[in-house]
Amino acid sequence: MDQDKVYYPEIIETYALPETVVEEETSSTNYVGKTNLVPTTQVDKKFPPRNFARETISETLNTRTKKILGEFTFGQVGAIAIGVYENGVSGDIRITPNGITARDINGNATFSIDGNTGDAVFKGTVTAGSVISGSIISGSVISGEIYLGGANNGDGLLVVRDALDNDIVILDKDGITINNGKIELNTSGSTTIIDSLGLISGSNFPFAQITSSDTGDNNDTTNYADVTDMTVDVTVARTQQILVMARFAGGEIEGTLTTVPYAQAVFRLVAGSTQLGNTVSISSIIHDSGTSVSYALGEASINQIVTLPAGTTTIKLQFKSSISGQTVRVVPSRCELIYFKMGS
Numbered sequence: 001m002d003q004d005k006v007y008y009p010e011i012i013e014t015y016a017l018p019e020t021v022v023e024e025e026t027s028s029t030n031y032v033g034k035t036n037l038v039p040t041t042q043v044d045k046k047f048p049p050r051n052f053a054r055e056t057i058s059e060t061l062n063t064r065t066k067k068i069l070g071e072f073t074f075g076q077v078g079a080i081a082i083g084v085y086e087n088g089v090s091g092d093i094r095i096t097p098n099g100i101t102a103r104d105i106n107g108n109a110t111f112s113i114d115g116n117t118g119d120a121v122f123k124g125t126v127t128a129g130s131v132i133s134g135s136i137i138s139g140s141v142i143s144g145e146i147y148l149g150g151a152n153n154g155d156g157l158l159v160v161r162d163a164l165d166n167d168i169v170i171l172d173k174d175g176i177t178i179n180n181g182k183i184e185l186n187t188s189g190s191t192t193i194i195d196s197l198g199l200i201s202g203s204n205f206p207f208a209q210i211t212s213s214d215t216g217d218n219n220d221t222t223n224y225a226d227v228t229d230m231t232v233d234v235t236v237a238r239t240q241q242i243l244v245m246a247r248f249a250g251g252e253i254e255g256t257l258t259t260v261p262y263a264q265a266v267f268r269l270v271a272g273s274t275q276l277g278n279t280v281s282i283s284s285i286i287h288d289s290g291t292s293v294s295y296a297l298g299e300a301s302i303n304q305i306v307t308l309p310a311g312t313t314t315i316k317l318q319f320k321s322s323i324s325g326q327t328v329r330v331v332p333s334r335c336e337l338i339y340f341k342m343g344s
Contacts, residue, residue, distance in 0.1 A: 060072070079094060079095060079096040079097075080094070080095040080096075081093075081094050081095075082094075082095070085103055085107070086105075087105070087106070087107060088105055088106070089105055090105055091103045091104045091105050091107075091110070096115070097115060098114070098115045098116060099112060099113045099114045099115035099116070100112065100113045100115075101113075108123070109121070109123070110122075110123045110124065111123060111124075148171075149173070155172060155173045156171075156172065156173065157170070157171070157172045158170070158171040158172070159171075166179070166180075167179060168180065168181050169181060178195075181195070182194060182195035183195070188237065206340075206341050207338060207339060207340040207341070208232060208234075208338070208339055209336065209337070209338045210229065210230065210232055210336070210337050210338075211334075211335065211336045211337075212227065212228055212229035212230055212334075212335050212336075218319060218320050218321065219321055220320055220321065221320060221321045221322060222320070223320065224266075224268065224270075224318035224319060224320045225318060225319060225320065226316050226317070226318055227248070227267075227316075227317045227318060227319055227335050230246070230316060230317035230335050230337045231314060231315070231316045231317075231337075232314070232315050232316075232337055232339060233312050233313070233314050233315075234308060234312065234313050234314075234315055234339055234341075235311070235312045236308050236309075236310060236311070236313075236341065237310060238310045239307060239308070239309055239310060240307070240308055240310075240341060240342070241305055241306070241307050241308075241341075241342040242305070242306050242307075242308050242339050242340065242341055242342065243303070243304075243305050243339065243340040243342055244269055244271075244276060244302075244303070244304050244305075244306060244315055244337075244338070244339050244340075245301065245302070245303045245304075245336075245337075245338045245339075245340075246267070246269055246301060246302045246303075246317045246335070246336065246337050246338075247299070247300075247301040247335070247336045248267055248282075248299070248300060248301070248317070248319075248334070248335045248336070264281050264282065264283045264321070264322035265281065265282045265319055265320070265321060265322065266279050266280070266281050266319060266320050266321075266322045267279065267280050267281075267282070267300065267302065267317065267318070267319045268280070268302070268317075268318050268319075269302050269304055269315065269316070269317060269318075270315070270316050270318060271306055271308065271313050271314070271315050272313055272314060276302075276304040276306050276315075277302065277304040280300045280301070280302050281300075281322055282298055282300050302317075305342070315337070315339060317335060317337050
């Protein structure tokens, strides 16, 4: 472009300085051996007019386009000041062989680069597409992604230390090591803590227990009846395994034995409408057929691990009479239902 064109100075011709011309003249009065000198004649010569350069255009500097076209070397005390500091009005930047410093309008240093050590201090936020460094010491680091190790960098390592310079958390290629610390997970209002003493969780391992002594009765040999108060709703946030335990003891089998000399009560656990595992039967003692009986039941239990879907599932303990053709009423008592969340 024409603005970046290099202009060369015009050649100024050399003007001779005024000289003194001496002319010989013979006096009218002649003295032998003497010459009279006449005054010098001044030649009308002028100095060239002074020119003031408004712009400098050369191979290294063009003040017209305000561009530096070549390299400049500052002396040992050379410096550049950008802006004029005025308290409360404007800051400035100074560039010297020792480094670069900047001040805000209040005179506070906003950044500095030490030319001797290479140290840099920034008061504000430093944004970079990537950072390659031997070490980073910072009060805080905010980044979208941090990669440790990799090709040509060896195995990655992240160490967290306490105020006494002890290694508390070590993250490396072999996993996570925690010294005198814990892992605490908080999700949806529930907390899980893992430390050297074990695991504490509000989501896994909670349990509930219900008991009942007023359990109702049933003389139906086909349809199950719910044991009174032996119903519990279990809520899980995701698919989870549950240990369900039911225990039933005491109670009676009442009625008249017509076909066999004993009677039975059958118990089962259901989740929703699905039976959990097998049923458990409790029999009365052997008695003569045709005789009215009233005998206490023994004790039995059902323990079952079941996988529940996310949501709420109703779990029940149910029972019925088991001998077809018998007019027998089952009256269980002292029942207990427990569930225990085991995990996913």
